Amino acid sequence: MNALTWQVARDFTSGITQVRLAGALTDTELVRLAPVLRRCLVEEPLGLIVELDDVTVASPIGLRVFAILQGGGAGHRPAMHLSARPDSPTGQLARRSISDLVSVQETVSDAVKLVEAAPRSPYRWHEYLTPSSYSPGRARRLIDEACRSWQLGALVDEAMVIGSELVSNAVEHAGTELDITTTRLAGAIRISVRDRAPELPKPADRSVHGNLRGRGRGLAIIEALASDWGYAGLSDGKAVWAALRLPD
Known part of the structure; x- marks a missing residue:
């Protein structure tokens, strides 16, 4: 069997991410693929x-990963669509098992x-920004x-x-x-910033007295205010996100 490969194409103007798969979708390859799809969803497209025309599937169980990722977690998820010719074995299997x-x-x-054609979700607010000193202010207005x-x-x-610190x-x-994308989830709001640089965030640098110094001060502020935060490294950049729990 051919090892599974994938190509990810992101169109930030349309907000659509496409993943083209080729090869055999086996249990072993699913372990490799699932984190890739999760990273795509982190960007909140x-x-x-997901294009399946060049994929072979031995069992419908292998296709369940798409249904799990589509429905995984509470809240408002990006829409996922599979593309597969109806006359192909994979297309027929997908329609029988997970459509x-x-x-x-x-x-x-x-x-x-x-x-x-889908109505824009009221739970997702997005704006493209340039690397400008005006961008933090635009982010604050969007979040406000x-x-x-909501x-x-x-x-x-x-x-x-x-959002301003991110x-x-x-x-x-x-x-x-x-x-920058702000999303309301079940029980939280999530703010994600996606840039095109590969360097990952560095933790705050503290002196022996606990005072912040050098790089990382913004992340320390985010750590103090956010309920949770994290980042995902991507082939063409990274996404850094933070969440705030909704009041009871």
Whole structure:
């Protein structure tokens, strides 16, 4: 069997991420593939399209990973669509086994049309930013509008500080174009900043007296305010995110 390979293409203008798979989807390859798809979802695209035309599947169990990732976790998830020709063995298997759990379309174009035609979720706010000194302010405005639209005024101040620090870090250390996405999930809001630089965040550098110094001060602020935070390294950059729990 041919080892599974994948190519990831991200269109930040349309908000669509496409993953083209080729090879055999075995249990071993699923272990390698699942983190790749999770990293794609970390970026909070409007839609994730997975192309299966060049994939062979020995068992419908292997296709369950897509349904699990589509439905995994509570809250509002990016739409996932599989693309597989209806006359192919994989396409037939997908339609029989998981079409009631995840969208299975005949072509990538069909899947793209569905993403583009879908109403924009009120739970996802996104803006493209340049590596400019004005970008943290634009991030604060976006987060303020998003939180107030969700009637979460109590979280506005903390959320704006977190978003401003995430964007400031990206502007200073990555120096690339970036995307900020604010999403309301079940029980939390999530702020994610996606840049195009491979260098991963570094933890705060503290002196022996506990005082912050050098790089990492912004991350220390995020650690202090956020309920949780993390990052995902990608082939063409990284995504850094932070979450705030909703008030009881």
